[in-house]
Structures are given as structure tokens and as C-alpha cells.
Amino acid sequence: MTLTIHTEEDEQRQLHLTIEVPEERIEKQMRETARKLGKDINMPGFRRGRAPYHVVLNRVGRDSLRGEAVEDLLQAVFEEALDEVKPDIYAQAKFDNLEMEPLVLKFTIPLTPEVTLGDYRSLRKEIEPVTVTDEAVADALKRIRIRYQELEEVDRPTAEGDMIVISGRGELILDDDEDEYDAEEEIGEEEEEGTAVPLPPPDDEADDEADDEADDDDEYEDDDEADDDEYDDDDDIIFDSDRLELPLDSSELFPGTPFVENLIGLSVGESKDFTFFFPEEYEQEELAGKEAMFSVEVLEVKSRLLPELNDELAQKEGKETLAELEESSREHLQELAENEASNDLLESMVKDILEISTMVYPPAAVEMEIDNRIASFKSQVTRAGWQWEDYLKLNTTSEESMRDDFREAAEEAVRQQLIMRQFVLDEKIRIKEEDVDAQIAERIASFSDNEILANSMRDYYKQGAGFDMISSEILIKKVAKRIKAIYMGIAPTAEELEAEETAVAEEDTPIIEIIEPEELVEMNEPEGEEAVIVENETETAEPTDDAE
Numbered sequence: 038m039t040l041t042i043h044t045e046e047d048e049q050r051q052l053h054l055t056i057e058v059p060e061e062r063i064e065k066q067m068r069e070t071a072r073k074l075g076k077d078i079n080m081p082g083f084r085r086g087r088a089p090y091h092v093v094l095n096r097v098g099r100d101s102l103r104g105e106a107v108e109d110l111l112q113a114v115f116e117e118a119l120d121e122v123k124p125d126i127y128a129q130a131k132f133d134n135l136e137m138e139p140l141v142l143k144f145t146i147p148l149t150p151e152v153t154l155g156d157y158r159s160l161r162k163e164i165e166p167v168t169v170t171d172e173a174v175a176d177a178l179k180r181i182r183i184r185y186q187e188l189e190e191v192d193r194p195t196a197e198g199d200m201i202v203i204s205g206r207g208e209l210i211l212d213d214d215e216d217e218y219d220a221e222e223e224i225g226e227e228e229e230e231g232t233a234v235p236l237p238p239p240d241d242e243a244d245d246e247a248d249d250e251a252d253d254d255d256e257y258e259d260d261d262e263a264d265d266d267e268y269d270d271d272d273d274i275i276f277d278s279d280r281l282e283l284p285l286d287s288s289e290l291f292p293g294t295p296f297v298e299n300l301i302g303l304s305v306g307e308s309k310d311f312t313f314f315f316p317e318e319y320e321q322e323e324l325a326g327k328e329a330m331f332s333v334e335v336l337e338v339k340s341r342l343l344p345e346l347n348d349e350l351a352q353k354e355g356k357e358t359l360a361e362l363e364e365s366s367r368e369h370l371q372e373l374a375e376n377e378a379s380n381d382l383l384e385s386m387v388k389d390i391l392e393i394s395t396m397v398y399p400p401a402a403v404e405m406e407i408d409n410r411i412a413s414f415k416s417q418v419t420r421a422g423w424q425w426e427d428y429l430k431l432n433t434t435s436e437e438s439m440r441d442d443f444r445e446a447a448e449e450a451v452r453q454q455l456i457m458r459q460f461v462l463d464e465k466i467r468i469k470e471e472d473v474d475a476q477i478a479e480r481i482a483s484f485s486d487n488e489i490l491a492n493s494m495r496d497y498y499k500q501g502a503g504f505d506m507i508s509s510e511i512l513i514k515k516v517a518k519r520i521k522a523i524y525m526g527i528a529p530t531a532e533e534l535e536a537e538e539t540a541v542a543e544e545d546t547p548i549i550e551i552i553e554p555e556e557l558v559e560m561n562e563p564e565g566e567e568a569v570i571v572e573n574e575t576e577t578a579e580p581t582d583d584a585e
Contacts (some may be wrong), residue, residue: 042118050148050399052124053133056114058140066106071097074105106535109141114142128401147399152459155393162385162524167378169370176288177366178346183284188339194304199285200341201300205333207275209314209324273426280336295317300333308334379517386460386520389454390441396455406447407440414439461512462517465534467541472511473504482508 041057061487071093079097080088094102115130128147135142188200195201283290287297299311312330319325344350418428429435460466477498484491497503522528529537 040114040117042122044122046148048397050127050150050397051401052122052146052148054118054122054124054130054144054146056118056142056144058110059144060139062110063103063106063140066110067094067102070109071321073109074102080399098496103137107135107137111142113146127399128405130403147401150396150398150402150455152455153394154390154459154463155395155458157386157390157393158523158528160386160389160524161526164382164521164525165378167371167374169367169374173370174363174367177370178363179343181362181366182343182346182350183341185344185350185353187342189342190362191338191340192305193338194302195285195300195338197285197287197297197301198341199283200282200339201335202280202282202337202339203300203333203335204279204281205308205331206277206329207329207333208277209273209275210328210330211273232351255345275324275331284341290317296331300335303335305335305338308332328380340408347529379513382517382520382524383513386523387456390456390460391452394456396452398451398455402451402455403444403447406451407443410443410447411436411439457516459578461516464516465538466512466515466519468508468515469541473498473507474513476507 039059040062043057045053047053068090071090074097075088075093078088078093080096083092088096097105119126124146125148126146127149130144130146133143133145191199240478272291275440285297285300290297293316295311295313299309299313303309310330310332311326314328315321315324315326317326346359348358351357351359354362354365356362358366415425418425477495480498481491481494484494498507519528
């Protein structure tokens, strides 16, 4: 009783697997299935489970019994075929077709992508040193002072540096073609950028207080109550509030625009309407180059009393002296700048390598990426208090339509991920256990005075999401360091990398393995089988033990 297996790989890294199951195997399984069914069916004249095969066959019907048997046999046959063919599985196999007599099963199996990187080691680029200016440190210290500011209400016109409370509305003035809001397109763009998509509140919460979101550094909340109809043009609204507290600081509030300038000199109770264009290179892309109109009324004017920049302030931040606070701020800014530079290097190298490399990947790779993006967006929707189906109806869209919107970004993401994965493999970049220990020690250093918390954090970083985060940080640092060396022409040679790999293996140094794509098809090794493979056909000998 042998299986005959035919395989054919297409141009998209998919293996088309056809399995022919001999009739003897079906008959054997039908008897097994009949015994199983006999335990659940009352057969007049027989104790439960003791009825002969032909009695159960007559009672159930041959076609029904055969169908049950095929269903019972399907997974086992598939696993046997996988065990013989041993395909390089990338994602879950798809069951394509079934022919009952003779029994023929057809599957499509996504195979691991094939990536061939071009000569990226010949790439050269000037690496600018990362420095932190005194001005940047001064700005950081100012932000610390603002955290400890005191506000005092004053009876005078507004001035630069004040904190004011206003009511009013700010919105974009859109052209007719821009005014057509495409919900699906916005979702796709936001997901590609990796930012949270603004969600309108559910209908039953439409009169609740809503938070206004400006940029990522905005510390000021909008306590405004929104009406249902205001969400029809929510994509145009910058803010709409009955009470909004804002700093009159042109470096903090819509920098590079005359927004603050228009509010300076107003007294409590005064209103003003004004318009302006956001700069073409504005940091918030959705506002860049667009015209906006504002209508505001000043409700309160408060003077901001900032603490002195001295040792006392430093001690509030956990430092002994102002000099220590300045040094700590500089180190933090340096770390941020280096991380940003590393990310820029990473993006640059990926772009350069993409242009000189080739890759073939199965369609399932993109579908999996889209699945992840849909799941992530669903999570955002539900956290906002929405039912998924209600959200789709509100935006007159469907999950299938959203998949189409995500597709282009997902394809680009897959290509970038594959490039980086192959780069890590080719460069033999590995994460050692000692790397993880060192990174964890650095993370928990600030908890040295709290042993319980330090141990808790250490345990968190040793497993699960915490471990993934630490490992990712280490890998990115190692990749960025190697990219920098390649661009500068000082990277270790292939021979040196091979020698290092051999040395590590001989030392038996614990290595954190690179995680491959999840094996969505589990393969259990069948016992007692021998296989004969002839060209593209594989015959698998069935176990000889009789199940009857």
C-alpha cells in the first residue's frame, strides 16, 4: 500500500503537491472508521462497538463511510508526504482539491523565499559623525524646567511664553478633489507609516469628552465635547474644543507657522479669525503645504513660572548637580541621535541592496503581512470602543477592500524584511547569550537600589515579549554597526567571518538562533516507513502492522 507523490514547483516559490492514495489504503481506513462509528451507533442485535464491518457499512452507506474515512486519513497522508518530500515550508499549506475515486489529494505549499543579494559589500557612503549641539542640550533642559513649571493666572494681554486657554476651531481648507474622503486610503497610509489611525468615537460615546491629538510631543489635552455630526469632516479638523490649554511658544506650537504670532496681544474675552499655509516641508505630512483657518477666543491667560536651572532642579531629576543633569541630558540626546542615524543607515542599505538583488517569494508572504496589518488595525478599532463590523459599515468599506489598500505597503515590507534577513544570514550576525545579559544589565541599571524590581525586570527581559524586544535591539545595533563598516570599507572579510563562526562553534558559545518563519504545518514523523524516490515521483511504503 504505497503513496505516489508528484511534486512541481512554480515560479512563485510554491510547491504543488499531488498525492495518489491506493484503494487498499482507503479500504483499510474504512474499516478503522467503521469500528469508530460502531461505538456510537446502536446496531440491533449487537452490543455497541461489536457489529461486523458489513453491518456498519450497510447502515451508514458506502459513500458516507468512504467520505468519513478520507477525512480521517487526510492529515496522516499529508504528513507522510511531507516527511518524504521534505519541502522548505514557509507558511501554511493550502488544500486545493480532492478526487474521491481514485483518491487524489492536491495541495499548494508556500516555500521559503529565495533571496540573492547583489555585491553590497562594494557599496560606499560617507558616514557623518553624530554630534549633539549645546543648543539641543539647552532645549532639553528647558523641557525639564517646563515639567516643573507653575502657572499663575494674569490680567493682561497674551505674551510669548504664556500658557493660554482658548475655545474655538481649526480646520484645513481643502480643494474639491481633496475633500473626497477615502477612508480605505487613509487607513492604508497610516498603517504603512506605522502610526495609529485616528478613530471617531462610537455613536453612543459621541457626546463624551474627546482628546485632541496634535503631534507626538503634545502634552496638552483637549477636553472638548464633540457632536455626532462633527465627525463627518473629522479628517479636516485640526482641533475643535470648548476649552483647550496651549503654550504660546512658537517652537512648541505649530512651529514654523504664524499661529502663535496671531494669538499674541489678545486679552481674555477677545476673539480672532485668521488663516495661513503650513510650510511645504512641515513635520506633520498631513498638514504640509495646506491652508488652514482658525477661529479662537481667549478664555484665560496664565504666566509660566519656570524653576531656576540649578542643582535643586537636578536633584528633582535624580541627579546631584546641574553638571550631572546636563551630562545625562547630552548622553540621552546622543543615544537618540545615534539610534536615528542607525535607522537612516539601515533604510539606506536596504534601499541600495534592493536595487542590486533578486528575490522570489510565495504570494502567501504578502498575505501573511496583510493579515498582521489587518489584525493590528482591528486591535486599534476595538481599543477605541468599536465593534469591527460597525467600523466597516461607518466607513462604507470591507475587510477585502482594506486588504487591497494594504497590499502595496505589505509587498514593500516583505521585500525589505527578506533583504534584512538575508543580510543577517550572509554576514553571519549572531546574538550571543552574553549580548543579551549585557543588554539586560544596562536596562536594569537604574533599578539598582530596588533589588525586587530589578529581578522582576530581569525575568521579564529573559522571556516572551521582553526577550524579543531585547534581542531586536541587539540585532539592530549589530546590523547598523556592520552596515557602517561596509559603507566605510572596513568590514571583516568573508574569510574572517567564517573563521569567527568556526571559533564560536568550537567554544560552544550559546547562540540565540535567528527565528525562522513560524512552521504553520506541523509534521509528525511516521514510523516504520521506507521510501523510494524516483525522479519527481516518490513512493512511500505504508507501515505493515495490521490495524484490524
